[in-house]
Structures are given as structure tokens and as C-alpha cells.
Amino acid sequence: MSDLSPGRTATEIVPAISVMDLSHSFKGHQALNQVAFSVMPQTLHGFVGPNGAGKTTTLKVICTLLKPNWGKVQVFGHDVGRESVSVRKRIGFMPDHFSMYRQMTVFEYLDFFAAAYGLSMGQRDQVIHDVLTLTDMDGRRNDLISGLSRGMQQRVSLARVLVHDPDLLLLDEPASGLDPRARIELMEILRELRRMGKTIFISSHILSELAELCDSVTIIDRGQVRFSGPMDALLDNSQDHPTYNLKLASVEAHVIERLRSLAGVEEVSEPEVATGRDFVIQLSAETSANSFLASVLTLEVPIVAFSQQRRHLNQAFMDLTSRGVRT
Amino acid sequence: MRFNLIPQLPLLRRELTELANRRRTYIVRIIGAVILLSIVFVVLRTSIARATSMGGPGGFAMPAIPGMPPAVARIRLLGIGGQIFPSIVPWLFHAIQLLMPALCCGTITMEKERNTLGTLLLTRLSPMAIILEKLGSRLIPMLTFLLLTFPVLAYVYSLGGVDTNILTSTLWLLLCECLLYASIGMLCSSWFRTTVSAFIASYVIVLILQLSSVVLRRLTPTPYDIWRAEYQGLDFSNPQFLLNMVTGAASRVSTVMESRLTWLGIDFSLLLQLAVSTLPSLFVTVTFVALARFFLFRRAFVTSSSPLLKLFRVLDRFFVKLNEGTTRGIEIVKDSNAMPEFDPIAWRERTRKSLGKARYLFRILTVLEVPTIFICALTAISSAATGFSGLRALLAMMWVLTVLVLTVKASTAISGERARETIEPLLSTPMTAAQIISEKIVGMRRLMIVLSVPLLTIHFTLMQLMNSRLSILYAITAVVATFNSMLMITWVSAGFGMRFLSQTKSLMAGITIIVAWIIIPMLVSLFLLSVSGPSQSSWSPYDQSTFRTAGLVMVSIPLWCCPAGPVLFNEMALNSAAGTFERWNVFSRLTDSPATLFGLTIVVLAFQIFLLYLIRIIVLRLAPRLLNRLESHPDHSELSQVALSSQPVY
Numbered sequence: 001m002s003d004l005s006p007g008r009t010a011t012e013i014v015p016a017i018s019v020m021d022l023s024h025s026f027k028g029h030q031a032l033n034q035v036a037f038s039v040m041p042q043t044l045h046g047f048v049g050p051n052g053a054g055k056t057t058t059l060k061v062i063c064t065l066l067k068p069n070w071g072k073v074q075v076f077g078h079d080v081g082r083e084s085v086s087v088r089k090r091i092g093f094m095p096d097h098f099s100m101y102r103q104m105t106v107f108e109y110l111d112f113f114a115a116a117y118g119l120s121m122g123q124r125d126q127v128i129h130d131v132l133t134l135t136d137m138d139g140r141r142n143d144l145i146s147g148l149s150r151g152m153q154q155r156v157s158l159a160r161v162l163v164h165d166p167d168l169l170l171l172d173e174p175a176s177g178l179d180p181r182a183r184i185e186l187m188e189i190l191r192e193l194r195r196m197g198k199t200i201f202i203s204s205h206i207l208s209e210l211a212e213l214c215d216s217v218t219i220i221d222r223g224q225v226r227f228s229g230p231m232d233a234l235l236d237n238s239q240d241h242p243t244y245n246l247k248l249a250s251v252e253a254h255v256i257e258r259l260r261s262l263a264g265v266e267e268v269s270e271p272e273v274a275t276g277r278d279f280v281i282q283l284s285a286e287t288s289a290n291s292f293l294a295s296v297l298t299l300e301v302p303i304v305a306f307s308q309q310r311r312h313l314n315q316a317f318m319d320l321t322s323r324g325v326r327t
Numbered sequence: 328m329r330f331n332l333i334p335q336l337p338l339l340r341r342e343l344t345e346l347a348n349r350r351r352t353y354i355v356r357i358i359g360a361v362i363l364l365s366i367v368f369v370v371l372r373t374s375i376a377r378a379t380s381m382g383g384p385g386g387f388a389m390p391a392i393p394g395m396p397p398a399v400a401r402i403r404l405l406g407i408g409g410q411i412f413p414s415i416v417p418w419l420f421h422a423i424q425l426l427m428p429a430l431c432c433g434t435i436t437m438e439k440e441r442n443t444l445g446t447l448l449l450t451r452l453s454p455m456a457i458i459l460e461k462l463g464s465r466l467i468p469m470l471t472f473l474l475l476t477f478p479v480l481a482y483v484y485s486l487g488g489v490d491t492n493i494l495t496s497t498l499w500l501l502l503c504e505c506l507l508y509a510s511i512g513m514l515c516s517s518w519f520r521t522t523v524s525a526f527i528a529s530y531v532i533v534l535i536l537q538l539s540s541v542v543l544r545r546l547t548p549t550p551y552d553i554w555r556a557e558y559q560g561l562d563f564s565n566p567q568f569l570l571n572m573v574t575g576a577a578s579r580v581s582t583v584m585e586s587r588l589t590w591l592g593i594d595f596s597l598l599l600q601l602a603v604s605t606l607p608s609l610f611v612t613v614t615f616v617a618l619a620r621f622f623l624f625r626r627a628f629v630t631s632s633s634p635l636l637k638l639f640r641v642l643d644r645f646f647v648k649l650n651e652g653t654t655r656g657i658e659i660v661k662d663s664n665a666m667p668e669f670d671p672i673a674w675r676e677r678t679r680k681s682l683g684k685a686r687y688l689f690r691i692l693t694v695l696e697v698p699t700i701f702i703c704a705l706t707a708i709s710s711a712a713t714g715f716s717g718l719r720a721l722l723a724m725m726w727v728l729t730v731l732v733l734t735v736k737a738s739t740a741i742s743g744e745r746a747r748e749t750i751e752p753l754l755s756t757p758m759t760a761a762q763i764i765s766e767k768i769v770g771m772r773r774l775m776i777v778l779s780v781p782l783l784t785i786h787f788t789l790m791q792l793m794n795s796r797l798s799i800l801y802a803i804t805a806v807v808a809t810f811n812s813m814l815m816i817t818w819v820s821a822g823f824g825m826r827f828l829s830q831t832k833s834l835m836a837g838i839t840i841i842v843a844w845i846i847i848p849m850l851v852s853l854f855l856l857s858v859s860g861p862s863q864s865s866w867s868p869y870d871q872s873t874f875r876t877a878g879l880v881m882v883s884i885p886l887w888c889c890p891a892g893p894v895l896f897n898e899m900a901l902n903s904a905a906g907t908f909e910r911w912n913v914f915s916r917l918t919d920s921p922a923t924l925f926g927l928t929i930v931v932l933a934f935q936i937f938l939l940y941l942i943r944i945i946v947l948r949l950a951p952r953l954l955n956r957l958e959s960h961p962d963h964s965e966l967s968q969v970a971l972s973s974q975p976v977y
Contacts, residue, residue, distance in 0.1 A: 063755050064957040084957045085757050093755040099748035103636075103679055108666070115671035116756040124666075160752065 014077045016041045016168050016199040017062060022071035024057055030223055031057045037218045037228035039201055044194045046214035047203040050321055054223045055203045056172060063093040063170050075168060092161030096173040102146035106156050109145055110163055117164035131159040135189060151182030171202045187213055211313040219320050226320040235310045243309040246279045249302035262295045338457060342464030360475045366418050367479050369854045374411040409488025413558055416497055419473060420551040423504045427469055428529035431512025433522040433831050434461040444627050454623045458616060462513055469505055493558060496601045503550035503605045510615035517619040520629050522831040523739055553604050636681040672763060676770020682736060683770055692777045699781040703788045715792055722785045729778045730816055730841060737817045738824030738837025740767040746830045760950035760958055768817055775813050782809050795904035797921055801897060804928050808893035815890050815939050816841055822946035825953035848889035855882045893932040900924035
């Protein structure tokens with residue numbers, strides 16, 4: 001399905017998810033407080049936050065399973081409250097637990113949901129074949145779900161989400177409880193789905209994988225959005241104190257002092273003992289990488305590599321979220 | 328220190344604290360107390376009215392005389408406690424039989440469902456300590472519940488006619504009854520994985536205990552049987568060799584000790600005799616508790632699967648083997664394994680559930696129908712002299728089974744999905760909440776048909792035996808009333824079941840609601856009859872036909888909303904047409920006209936068909952909210968695109 005409505009230009013792309021001023025409370029406990037973010041179509045968006053931050057509540061609102069107290073949520077321009085049927089047809093939701101009918105075969109399970117999504121009997125066989133091929137489960141179509149491993153069950157669950165060819169996949173902790181191999185394979189499938197043009201909204205705790213996988217990210221803590229935007233913007237820490245890695249082929253005497261003496265340099269850390277050739281240099285906000293590199297060249301030191309240091313998602317997450325247990 | 332008195336019973340302490348912290352405990356206790364005390368009050372009032380109008384024991388209670396001074400009127404009540412007491416106490420036994428298994432069946436299974444039993448077994452608590460503390464935690468609420476009725480018993484005691492021995496022995500027997508039924512619940516809780524399975528199994532055992540009384544009671548008389556034999560004078564098992572042996576031994580013991588065992592008016596020799604006679608039931612209790620302890624560890628980590636489904640699969644394997652051995656595997660009728668067209672939920676209910684698959688339901692039908700036909704023939708012969716009251720008792724029992732099965736199935740339809748965490752994927756499909764719940768109930772259609780067969784067999788047997796000129800009308804009304812009542816029970820159970828997150832809660836709530844819905848109108852109707860009904864001994868406005876009809880309408884109004892109402896009226900109408908009405912029904916004082924009663928049946932039935940429609944509309948309207956789901960009102964084009972559920976909906 002196209003996200004460009006007739007008469008709209010490419011600059012007016014309808015967001016896959018648009019959350020505006022969303023607030024929700026349970027029995028006096030404020031679970032979400034003016035949450036706002038958007039997810040563009042055909043991107044892979046990570047949704048991270050500590051336990052109890054409000055991730056599952058947000059997901060439930062987006063997939064029409066919870067009515068928010070306040071705010072507006074749209075999926076491809078459809079309001080989740082007023083156009084829930086239209087929303088459900090365009091989303092595929094995978095909850096954070098392995099919720100399956102264990103006494104059914106893989107085929108029966110998928111056929112059940114294909115029928116629930118209103119697919120005709122003629123369509124179903126082909127669709128099920130396709131999703132099983134995509135998830136590499138075609139050989140297990142007649143196996144009972146109860147006999148499958150956890151990783152395989154998760155693949156079947158993902159196949160179930162895909163039976164009605166949704167534009168938006170909402171995945172709540174899809175990799176939880178999976179072994180490393182199953183986790184890597186799942187991430188591969190998600191990459192493939194993104195290449196196929198699906199929008200994927202993934203809530204996860206495995207930050208290293210999200211950093212590699214996601215185009216954009218939203219960090220939520222204590223019911224409030226701490227960051228929402230492109231992954232690069234989060235990991236790129238150049239705005240305040242740009243930090244660079246400088247690797248030299250050999251280290252001469254007093255190199256640290258000479259580097260520190262350059263204009264715009266705020267701090268040069270000692271190289272690690274093991275290599276002794278990698279320097280981490282922090283510049284002032286107004287100093288550009290080019291001018292700094294030009295200054296380094298004047299020192300006539302043997303440069304092997306010069307790159308901007310990026311924060312790890314773990315670090316960004318820790319910086320943005322509060323410590324302690326939510327009360 | 329809050330619990331200094333019971334410092335060594337941590338599990339009991341935890342259970343009681345949990346119970347005390349739940350608001351539900353108090354609500355249930357209040358509702359239960361109101362129901363039990365209402366029953367006791369109605370029985371008390373009816374008994375007093377009957378005793379005063381007919382004369383008391385030994386001539387102490389005199390018939391009512393118009394214009395009698397109040398003081399004299401009060402004196403005439405003296406000594407009638409002995410008449411009232413046996414009418415009230417059975418209700419206490421029934422309350423225990425009804426509630427105790429329900430209270431106990433979840434004690435261990437809830438730990439299994441929450442995955443906390445393993446942790447408990449790793450503590451220093453021994454398995455027996457766990458069982459006993461759990462048992463204690465359920466006995467205490469039941470005993471406190473019974474305690475509520477003690478003021479009424481004290482009042483009855485004060486009326487005279489009940490001696491201290493009867494009172495103390497009744498209390499002992501009530502305690503033994505509590506222990507027996509609690510042990511059944513504990514055993515099932517220890518064996519099964521889920522509370523729902525344990526609940527069903529507990530009541531099946533209770534039902535077996537009740538039904539197989541002829542054989543079992545001779546071997547192991549329940550405390551209630553002993554009480555009935557002692558104080559209601561029922562000779563329930565004449566050749567009761569074991570009971571006689573036990574009571575005979577007790578008599579000999581008591582004869583030797585008689586002179587030393589009387590104190591404060593309490594005959595301890597009698598109590599000792601009674602205690603010995605309860606030994607078989609105590610032995611059964613101890614056996615059940617020991618078995619519960621035995622299975623506690625062995626079945627602590629069993630996987631969740633339907634025991635009925637397992638049984639059917641074993642039978643399947645047996646029949647396949649038998650077929651291969653005899654016909655080399657020829658199958659005349661093969662199982663259709665067609666995938667769902669557009670009713671996936673109904674399809675799953677029909678093909679993947681033990682109470683949905685045609686082959687399995689046929690087996691259940693055979694198990695129900697064959698004994699029904701046999702018992703029908705027997706009871707028809709044995710109860711011909713009493714207007715076939717035996718068949719009515721069988722009908723009542725089949726209805727109890729039907730109500731239980733339908734309530735369990737319907738009330739856990741959604742909570743079962745919640746417990747297995749399969750509800751969210753289902754709710755995120757474009758199916759509406761109304762479609763989901765409707766398909767769940769459509770999936771129960773076959774089960775309802777199977778359950779209706781024994782019921783209708785009894786009705787048709789009655790129709791043939793009574794041989795009335797209005798038999799056809801009776802048959803048609805019976806069929807419509809049966810299905811209408813079943814559907815009402817199913818929809819109401821499903822509606823209430825949706826509210827709860829856990830299967831246990833939805834099951835308990837469903838059963839409580841349905842039992843209250845059936846029992847309360849009957850009690851109110853009986854109460855109205857007892858307080859304003861025609862007296863046999865004095866003048867009453869109901870002596871005139873106009874007032875009688877008005878009285879009939881007034882007394883029957885509570886039954887209009889009761890699912891049992893049309894069935895009851897239909898039976899009255901048949902009896903009236905056959906001329907055997909007066910023998911068994913108090914309503915006969917108001918009318919004995921078959922035409923009036925059939926008219927009333929049809930009116931009540933028509934009202935209940937409308938009520939079913941109303942209940943269905945309400946449940947479907949509330950479904951999105953009860954399922955915690957956002958639901959817009961899609962236009963018709965959206966619905967037709969989804970094209971779900973081509974099945975007709977009830």
C-alpha cells in the first residue's frame with residue numbers, strides 16, 4: 001500500500017506512526033505523560049526504555065488494544081480510536097510472549113489467523129507458503145507448534161504477523177528468550193522485511209543489535225520521551241564536544257603535549273597501554289574536524305587513521321534514562 | 328507481633344493474609360452470607376408456619392386461632408425447634424458440599440499456574456505441611472462462614488425440642504463433612520495442572536459420591552448420611568453391614584463407658600458412638616489428603632493439557648488399533664479436516680477442543696444417553712406412585728450437569744485465551760469483539776445439542792408416561808425451553824467471564840452468577856408463597872379464583888427471569904394435565920388448571936426468548952469494553968471487505 005495519498009507530494013509523506021501528546025494512567029499511576037514521536041514509512045524504528053517506562057502501554061495503544069486517556073495516535077493517517085478496523089488491517093502485532101495455540105500445526109495456526117484477517121481460502125495457501133519461506137519454516141508446516149523450539153515458535157509468530165501483508169509491524173521484545181543464533185537469524189529476517197518495504201517498530205532491550213539495525217529510535221523513560229529521531233543523531237555526539245580517534249603508526253616523545261597545544265583541542269586522553277598509539281581527542285564545539293586535521297598534519301606525525309568517535313547506544317541510553325526503580 | 332499465636336505455620340499465615348487483603352473475600356462472604364441466611368430464614372419461616380398450622384410435637388405447639396393474644400401465640404412456638412432444626416441443617420451440609428470443593432480446588436493449582444510451587448517445595452516446609460496448611464487456610468473461611476448461621480441455630484435451640492446432644496453431634500458432623508469435601512478439592516488440586524480442571528474434577532467426584540450412594544454409602548457413609556440417618560430418621564441403607572458394624576462397636580464402647588460420659592447435659596457416649604460412625608469418612612478424608620501429599624511433588628511440574636483430550640486420544644489410538652486389527656483400517660466415516668472458511672474461532676472450537684470435535688462429542692453423548700435411558704426406565708417404574716418424581720430428580724441432576732458444563736465452558740472462553748496469552752494476537756485482527764464472542768458461542772452449538780439429548784429424553788419419557796392430551800404442547804415447549812435456557816446461561820456466563828483476567832476468577836464468578844440467577848428467584852418465589860400464600864387452615868383471599876390468579880402471577884414473577892422458570896412451569900402444566908399436580912407442588916394451591924399453567928409457561932417462555940435477545944445484545948455491546956479493546960464502528964463497506972463470519976449468530 002502506498003503512503004502517498006492522491007494529490008500528495010513526496011514531501012508530505014504520511015508517517016507510519018504518529019503519536020501526539022499521548023497520556024495514560026492506570027489507577028492513578030501515570031504510565032505515559034505527553035508522549036510524542038513519529039515513525040516514517042519503510043524504516044526500522046527502535047523503541048527502548050527501562051522496565052516500566054511505558055513501552056508496552058504505548059505499543060498497546062498503537063495496536064488498538066488500549067484506549068488512551070489523552071492524546072492522538074495515528075497509523076498511516078488513520079486514528080486508532082475512530083478507525084480501528086482500518087488500523088488493524090495495516091498492522092501486524094507480535095506481543096512480548098509466545099502466545100500460540102500449541103495444539104495446532106504450523107499451517108493450521110497460520111490458516112486460522114489468515115481467516116481471522118479475512119483472507120479467502122484461495123489466497124491463503126499461497127500466502128502461507130510465502131511467509132513460511134520467508135521465515136525459513138516451510139519444512140515444518142505440518143509440525144505441531146508444541147514440538148517446536150522457542151526460536152522456531154518465534155519465527156512462526158513472525159510468520160503469523162505477516163499473513164495479511166501488513167505495512168507496519170509492531171514487535172514487542174521479539175528477541176527475548178532467544179539464543180544468540182536465533183536472535184541473529186531473526187535480525188536477518190527483519191532486515192529482509194525492511195528491504196521489502198515494511199515499516200518495523202521494534203521494542204527491545206538488546207541495544208547493540210538495535211544500534212546496528214535501526215534507522216531511528218525513541219527512548220522513553222518514566223512515561224516520557226527522552227529522545228526521538230534518527231539513530232545517527234543519537235549516537236553522534238559532535239554537538240557538544242566532538243570527540244575523535246587518532247591512530248598513529250608510531251608514537252614519538254611529547255606527542256601528547258604537542259597535540260594538546262593545538263588550537264581548539266580541549267582534551268587528549270592517554271593512549272591505551274596495549275597499543276599505545278590510539279589517542280582520543282575532544283575538541284571545542286566551534287572547532288571543525290577539517291581545521292583540526294590540518295593542524296595535526298603540521299605536526300608531521302605518521303597518521304594511520306582519523307575518525308569521529310560515536311557513542312554507543314548503551315551509553316546514550318544510560319545518559320538519557322534515570323537511575324533507580326520507578327515508583 | 329501480629330501472628331504470635333501461629334508462628335510456625337508460614338504458609339497458612341500467608342494464605343490467610345492474602346485472603347484478608349483481597350476485597351473480593353469480603354464481597355463473596357457478604358453475598359454468601361446473605362444467600363445462606365435468606366435460605367435459612369425462608370426455611371425457618373416456612374417451618375414455623377407449617378408447624379403452627381399443623382400442630383407441634385407432643386401437642387406443645389397449638390394451631391393458630393384468630394384473635395389469640397400475642398403472648399399465647401408466642402408460647403405455641405415452644406418445642407417446635409425439634410421440627411425446624413432438621414429443615415435448616417441440611418442446607419448447611421449442602422452449602423459445604425457446594426462450596427468446599429470450589430474453595431480447595433485452587434489451592435495448589437494456583438501455585439502451579441503462577442510457577443511458585445517449585446519455590447515452595449524448595450523451602451523447609453514438608454509436602455505434608457504444605458498440604459495441611461493449605462487445607463487449613465480453606466477450612467477456616469468455610470467454618471467462619473458456617474459460624475454466621477449459628478445465631479439462627481441458637482434461636483432454633485431456644486425454641487426447645489433440640490437437645491444438646493443433637494446440637495454437638497451436628498457440629499461434629501458438619502466439621503467432618505467440611506474435611507471430607509475439602510480433601511476432595513485438595514486431591515484434585517494436587518493432581519491437576521489448572522484450577523479449571525481441578526474444579527471440574529472435584530465436582531465430578533462429588534457427583535459420583537452422590538450418585539453412587541447406594542454402594543458407596545454402605546461402605547463409607549458421609550457425615551451427611553449419618554446425620555440424616557440419625558436425625559431425619561431416614562433408613563437410607565438397610566443392609567449397611569459396615570455402618571452397622573461400626574455403630575454396633577461404638578454402641579458397645581458407649582455402653583461400657585456410659586456412666587462416666589455424661590457432663591453438662593452432653594452425652595459423651597453418644598458423641599463417641601457418632602465419632603466412631605464417622606471413622607469411615609475420616610478414613611476417606613485421610614486417604615485423599617495422603618494422596619494429595621503423594622502427588623504434590625510428582626505432579627508439581629506437569630504440563631498443561633486437557634485430561635479429557637488426553638483420554639480421547641488414548642481411546643482414538645485404541646480404536647485405530649482395533650480397526651486395523653479387524654478391518655485392516657477401513658474407515659467408513661472419516662474425520663473432516665476442512666480448514667475454516669470465514670469463522671476461524673468457531674472452527675477452532677469445533678475441531679481442536681475436546682468438547683467440540685464431533686467424534687468426541689458422540690462419545691460423550693453415548694456416556695450420557697445410555698445411562699439416562701436405563702435410569703429413565705428404572706426411575707419411571709420405581710417412582711410411578713409418586714407422579715414420576717424420580718424422573719424429575721434425574722431431570723434436575725442432568726440440568727445441574729448441563730449448567731455446570733456450559734458455565735465452565737462459556738465463562739472461561741475468553742479468560743482461557745487470556746491465561747494462555749493468545750488473546751492479544753486475536754484482538755489485533757480486524758475481527759470485532761462481537762464477532763469473537765459470537766463465534767466462541769457458535770462453536771459451542773454442538774455441545775449444547777449433545778447436552779440437550781438426555782434432557783429431552785427425560786422430557787419425552789415423562790410425556791409418554793403421563794399420557795396427557797396436551798403432550799404435544801408440552802414437548803414443543805420443553806424443546807424450546809431447553810435450548811433457550813441453555814443459550815441464556817451460555818451468554819450470561821460468557822459475558823461475565825470476559826470481565827476477568829484469570830480463568831479461576833471467571834469460572835468462580837460465572838458459576839456464582841448462574842447459581843444465584845437460578846436459586847434466588849426460586850427462593851423469592853417460595854418466600855412469597857410462604858408469606859402470602861393461601862393457608863389451609865384459615866380463610867385466605869386466595870380462596871377466590873380472581874385472587875388465586877393474581878397470587879399465581881405474583882408468586883411466579885421472580886421465576887420469569889430464572890432460566891429454570893419455563894422448565895418448572897412446563898412440568899407443573901404436564902402434571903396438572905395428568906391430574907397429579909397436587910401431590911408434588913405447592914403451586915397447586917393457587918391453580919390446578921392445565922390451560923392456565925400451559926398459558927403461563929408459554930408467556931414466560933416468550934418473555935425469556937426476548938430476555939435472551941436482550942442479554943445477547945448487551946453482551947455484544949459490552950464486548951469491546953470487556954475485552955479491553957478500542958473499537959470504532961466501521962461502515963458497511965469495511966465490514967464487507969473483512970467479510971468475517973458467514974455463520975449465523977445466535
